[in-house]
Amino acid sequence: MTTLAIVGAGEGLGAAVARRFGAEGFSVALLARRQDRLDKLVTDLKDVNSRGYAADVLNAEELAWALERAANDLGPIEVLQYSPLPQRQFLKPVLETTVEEAREAFEFSVAGPMTAVNQVLPGMRERGRGSILFVNGGSGARPNPKVGGTSIAFAGEGAYGQMLHETLGAEGVHVGQLIIPGAIEPDETAELAGKLWRMHCERGEFRVVHTR
Numbered sequence: 001m002t003t004l005a006i007v008g009a010g011e012g013l014g015a016a017v018a019r020r021f022g023a024e025g026f027s028v029a030l031l032a033r034r035q036d037r038l039d040k041l042v043t044d045l046k047d048v049n050s051r052g053y054a055a056d057v058l059n060a061e062e063l064a065w066a067l068e069r070a071a072n073d074l075g076p077i078e079v080l081q082y083s084p085l086p087q088r089q090f091l092k093p094v095l096e097t098t099v100e101e102a103r104e105a106f107e108f109s110v111a112g113p114m115t116a117v118n119q120v121l122p123g124m125r126e127r128g129r130g131s132i133l134f135v136n137g138g139s140g141a142r143p144n145p146k147v148g149g150t151s152i153a154f155a156g157e158g159a160y161g162q163m164l165h166e167t168l169g170a171e172g173v174h175v176g177q178l179i180i181p182g183a184i185e186p187d188e189t190a191e192l193a194g195k196l197w198r199m200h201c202e203r204g205e206f207r208v209v210h211t212r
């Protein structure tokens, strides 16, 4: 069985992506901080073979361990999606963003992805296939002074992803980034999940921008 791991999975985009990949035969590992919410999500996703693993992306050990258990339980992780919903303190105007908040945003959006990638990439490279998909808001494409923390940190996440894209494409591992400007409306999650599915299948450019 082939597995999708969603790091930062909730009722919105996470659930829609789990349904989309689940319909294609993937098992789905759902990672987020709250086990009770993950358990509810697993129950809601009744047609998908899914399991929830509690982990905070700010805790590298916890994140790596959750991904290791997921692969042991469900099978090798062939698709990794990194999409935790940024915390409020990363969404403050640039002049109100403290150094500590910027540092934490870096941990959330750069160190977290690096930990997750380091955990799953050796297996992907061994098998010669896999996809790593980053999901970011509009400040991932263009810094927005209204959201200082994510603008600073998403720039690093995008640079990391772009470099991985250039380094790993020839080995069969696709790395992509979906940029979603503005708020996600509940009725567009299925469309966004379809985009992520196509990014995995078509292995095109690094960055895909969602337009409405």
Ligand SMILES: NC(=O)c1ccc[n+]([C@@H]2O[C@H](COP(=O)([O-])OP(=O)(O)OC[C@H]3O[C@@H](n4cnc5c(N)ncnc54)[C@H](OP(=O)(O)O)[C@@H]3O)[C@@H](O)[C@H]2O)c1
Pocket: 007, 008, 009, 010, 011, 012, 013, 014, 015, 031, 032, 033, 034, 035, 037, 055, 056, 057, 058, 082, 083, 084, 085, 086, 087, 135, 136, 137, 138, 180, 181, 182, 183, 184, 185
């Ligand atoms: N929602 C929007 O309007 C919007 C707009 C543009 C882009 N995006 C992007 O879309 C993705 C999220 O989609 P969504 O909003 O529909 O979210 P979702 O899939 O409904 O849920 C994301 C989950 O991330 C988890 N999370 C937050 N902080 C975490 C942490 N420190 N460690 C582990 N998990 C964490 C939360 O669960 P716990 O609280 O249980 O940890 C949350 O349920 C993100 O990449 C975001 O940048 C969202």
